[in-house]
Structures are given as structure tokens and as C-alpha cells.
Amino acid sequence: MSTRPLVRFEQVQKSYDGETFVVKDLNLDIQQGEFLSLLGPSGSGKTTCLMMLAGFEYPTTGNIYLDQQNINRVPPHQRNIGMVFQNYALFPHMTVEKNLEYPLKVRRLPASERKAKVRKALEMVQMEAFAKRYPAQMSGGQQQRIALARALVFEPKLVLMDEPLGALDKQLREHMQLELKALHQSLGITFVYVTHDQSEALTMSDRVAVFNDGIIQQISSVNTLYEAPQNPFVANFVGDNNLLTGTLSHTDGDMCQITLGDGSVIHGLNVNHTATGHAAALSIRPERIQVMAAPTHNCIPAQITNTVYLGDHVRLICKTHDQQEISIKQQVSQLSADTSLAPGAWLSLQLPPAFARVFTA
Ligand code: ADP
Numbered sequence: 329m330s331t332r333p334l335v336r337f338e339q340v341q342k343s344y345d346g347e348t349f350v351v352k353d354l355n356l357d358i359q360q361g362e363f364l365s366l367l368g369p370s371g372s373g374k375t376t377c378l379m380m381l382a383g384f385e386y387p388t389t390g391n392i393y394l395d396q397q398n399i400n401r402v403p404p405h406q407r408n409i410g411m412v413f414q415n416y417a418l419f420p421h422m423t424v425e426k427n428l429e430y431p432l433k434v435r436r437l438p439a440s441e442r443k444a445k446v447r448k449a450l451e452m453v454q455m456e457a458f459a460k461r462y463p464a465q466m467s468g469g470q471q472q473r474i475a476l477a478r479a480l481v482f483e484p485k486l487v488l489m490d491e492p493l494g495a496l497d498k499q500l501r502e503h504m505q506l507e508l509k510a511l512h513q514s515l516g517i518t519f520v521y522v523t524h525d526q527s528e529a530l531t532m533s534d535r536v537a538v539f540n541d542g543i544i545q546q547i548s549s550v551n552t553l554y555e556a557p558q559n560p561f562v563a564n565f566v567g568d569n570n571l572l573t574g575t576l577s578h579t580d581g582d583m584c585q586i587t588l589g590d591g592s593v594i595h596g597l598n599v600n601h602t603a604t605g606h607a608a609a610l611s612i613r614p615e616r617i618q619v620m621a622a623p624t625h626n627c628i629p630a631q632i633t634n635t636v637y638l639g640d641h642v643r644l645i646c647k648t649h650d651q652q653e654i655s656i657k658q659q660v661s662q663l664s665a666d667t668s669l670a671p672g673a674w675l676s677l678q679l680p681p682a683f684a685r686v687f688t689a
């Protein structure tokens with residue numbers, strides 16, 4: 329990655345009503361050529377960020393740079409940014425060809441160049457055969473491909489997408505995710521993609537910025553986001569997670585001990601490096617918990633409330649003595665044959681310290 333970012337948000341804040349900020353102190357660098365997703369629940373400020381980058385909204389305070397140029401007051405059509413929305417927004421009275429030609433006409437390209445570029449954009453999304461169709465004569469997935477081609481036709485450096493697959497059914501959505509990822513890899517254009525769907529973000533992105541309440545909670549590679557969440561919100565929003573509450577009872581550099589509500593003392597990673605005595609939460613993924621035949625170190629007793637067989641693995645829902653719920657995903661082959669998985673049975677659950685992340689508020 330280059331060291332000079334393509335886009336820089338510098339202390340950007342946005343308020344629509346002059347009272348509450350829906351984007352707060354946003355500092356974000358977007359690197360040339362990356363696929364960055366803005367992931368977060370509804371209302372967390374993702375679309376507002378994208379709209380400010382596109383030029384349809386302006387920051388209340390702070391600055392946005394594109395290629396080192398301050399673009400705070402540059403109108404959308406002068407930013408040379410491609411955009412794709414959830415509701416395709418193709419012109420219904422124009423054929424596919426005319427839809428794709430439109431952004432080129434606006435940019436005053438001569439007719440001869442327009443034809444070649446339209447053909448190339450249709451090739452990119454493998455829709456050459458649909459040039460003469462009208463939007464209403466195509467499926468949702470086909471329309472969305474055309475919308476993508478229209479965002480690419482004028483060869484922008486940056487393409488912004490806001491939940492572009494939201495209206496498609498699950499199977500087509502997953503297929504299009506892989507297509508978008510492949511297209512990104514072949515074009516080398518920078519993609520910024522808004523979604524509330526964590527699996528979509530994980531599938532496609534180089535990096536993900538997790539938003540909550542107008543604030544980026546964490547920005548990192550997909551792998552780091554899943555394996556090393558920086559706070560309970562990220563741990564819970566990305567992937568399945570267990571969160572057990574207790575008190576930080578001992579710290580030792582990067583490691584610590586948390587005393588859980590049932591008195592169990594568990595070693596884990598001291599993520600926030602806080603002093604002892606604070607209320608804390610231990611976060612661990614269901615697949616990292618080991619079901620042991622007998623109690624050993626770093627174990628917590630828990631009683632099975634529900635067992636679900638899923639072929640290759642089994643999902644166990646358990647409760648601790650103090651009624652905290654723990655979900656476990658275990659390979660069937662890893663379970664000892666004499667371990668009872670019947671509801672009501674007590675298990676020893678080992679929480680390996682390297683995967684037990686302890687957060688303090
Ligand atoms: P997201 O895309 O993450 O769902 P948005 O950026 O759309 O979030 O919205 C963030 C907050 O800003 C929400 O509380 C929303 O109601 C508010 N909001 C969004 N657009 C407008 C607008 N044009 N006028 C007033 N409030 C808005």
C-alpha cells in the first residue's frame with residue numbers, strides 16, 4: 329500500500345440538526361486500491377460518511393481530502409467518484425447502453441470514445457448481451473450489475489457502494505459478493521463499501537471499519553477484527569461471541585486474571601491494560617472453548633441447556649452457576665465419547681488464555 333492515502337477524513341463531524349453529532353471526530357485514511365468496508369448497525373453513521381465523501385452532504389466541522397486536495401466544497405460531479413446504491417437508480421426510460429453513456433455525456437466525452445467505454449464497462453460485468461434492454465426487462469441482479477457498470481464507465485479512481493446488494497436474495501447476494509471482490513482485484517480501483525452485514529464485510533474487504541454511534545470502534549484487517557477485537561461491541565458485532573462478566577483480579581503485563589461471577593478465576597489477555605479492581609468482561613469465540621472430561625486449569629463449570637447437532641460440529645448452549653450463558657461450537661470428533669451432551673449435564677469448559685480477551689469499561 330502507498331503511504332499517501334487516496335482519501336483522508338480529518339476530525340470530521342456531522343450534525344443534521346445542529347444539536348447531535350451523528351458522525352463524531354472521524355479520522356480515517358483510505359489507501360489507494362483497497363477494499364474498505366464501513367460496517368455497523370443501522371443509524372451508526374455509515375451512509376452519512378459515504379455521502380460526505382461523495383459530496384451530497386457536507387461536514388459540519390473538519391476536512392475531507394481526495395488526492396491531497398481539500399474537497400469540502402467540491403460538488404459531487406467534480407469529484408470523479410463512482411457510486412452504486414441499493415435501489416439501482418437506473419434511468420427507467422433509457423436502455424442499458426444509454427444509461428451507461430449518460431455519465432460520459434455529462435463529462436462531455438465525444439461520441440466515438442463513449443461507445444468504446446460503454447462496451448468495455450459492459451464486458452467488465454459480463455452484460456454485453458443486454459445493451460438494448462430497458463431496466464424493467466432485467467432481474468434485480470442484472471440491474472445491479474448495470475448500476476455497477478455505470479459507476480465504472482468513466483474510470484473513476486474511487487467507487488462508493490451503499491448496501492448495493494441489500495435488495496437481492498441470499499444466494500444471488502453471496503454470488504455478487506464474490507464477483508465484486510474479483511472485479512476489485514482485477515481493476516485495482518479503490519472501493520468503499522457500506523454494509524450492516526458482517527459476513528458480507530468479511531467476505532470482500534481488505535479492511536473493515538466498524539461503526540457504532542458515529543464512532544469507528546475499530547479499523548483493521550478482516551482477520552484481526554475477528555481474532556483480536558478491541559472492545560466488546562466489536563467482539564459481539566463481528567462473528568459469534570461469548571461475553572462473561574466479572575472483576576479484574578490480577579494483571580501481569582499483557583496477561584491478567586478475571587474473577588467471574590461464579591468465583592472461577594480465568595487467565596486471559598489484558599486487552600485494555602487497566603488496573604485491577606475494575607468491572608471486566610471476558611470475550612471468547614464459541615469455537616475456541618474446549619470441552620474437557622475433567623476440570624483442569626482455566627476451566628469454568630457450566631450446565632448444558634441445549635444441544636444442537638449440525639453434522640460436522642455440535643453447538644452447545646450452557647449456563648454457568650451464576651446463570652451466564654455460554655455458547656460452544658465443537659467438532660464432534662474432538663469430543664470424548666463418554667462426555668454426556670444431554671441437557672442438564674455439567675461440563676468443564678476450558679477457556680484457552682490466548683483466546684480469552686478481557687476488556688474493562
Ligand atoms: P447508517 O447508514 O449507518 O444506517 P446514517 O448515516 O444513515 O446511518 O444515519 C445516521 C444518523 O443520522 C441516524 O440517526 C439518522 O436518522 C440520521 N440522519 C441520516 N440522514 C439524515 C438526514 N438527511 N437528515 C436528518 N438526519 C439524518
Ligand code: MG
Binds near residue numbers: 375
Ligand atoms: Mg445507511
